[in-house]
Amino acid sequence: MTDNTNSTAGIEPMIDAKQAAAALRLPYYWFADHAMRTKYRIPHYLMGGLVRYRLSELSAWAARSTVVQDRDTDDADVLAEGAE
Numbered sequence: 001m002t003d004n005t006n007s008t009a010g011i012e013p014m015i016d017a018k019q020a021a022a023a024l025r026l027p028y029y030w031f032a033d034h035a036m037r038t039k040y041r042i043p044h045y046l047m048g049g050l051v052r053y054r055l056s057e058l059s060a061w062a063a064r065s066t067v068v069q070d071r072d073t074d075d076a077d078v079l080a081e082g083a084e
Contacts, residue, residue, distance in 0.1 A: 014045065014052035023055055024062055026071070040067055 015023070017031035030036045031053065037044055043057040062068045 012054050012056055014047070015055055017051060017053070020053045020055070020058055024058055024068075026062075026068065040065065 017028060020026075020031045021028040030040060031042065031044075031051075036042075037051075041061075043053070043061055045052045045054075
């Protein structure tokens with residue numbers, strides 16, 4: 001018999017705006033500001049007065065978001081110009 005003492009096994013932890021921004025390497029204000037979350041349709045949860053995110057949902061959002069992809073392309077262009 002297995003002893004499953006970890007009752008939260010399989011449940012993804014929620015992260016805050018600072019952690020989300022760091023994980024995705026995107027501006028903090030995109031996650032902290034209500035208008036930006038709405039503009040970019042960032043998946044989030046309101047828990048009382050707190051805003052929380054699931055990293056798996058943010059990763060899927062970033063993969064399909066043209067805004068994030070365009071930003072990555074712009075960053076790569078700037079790095080290429082700096083190397084010249």
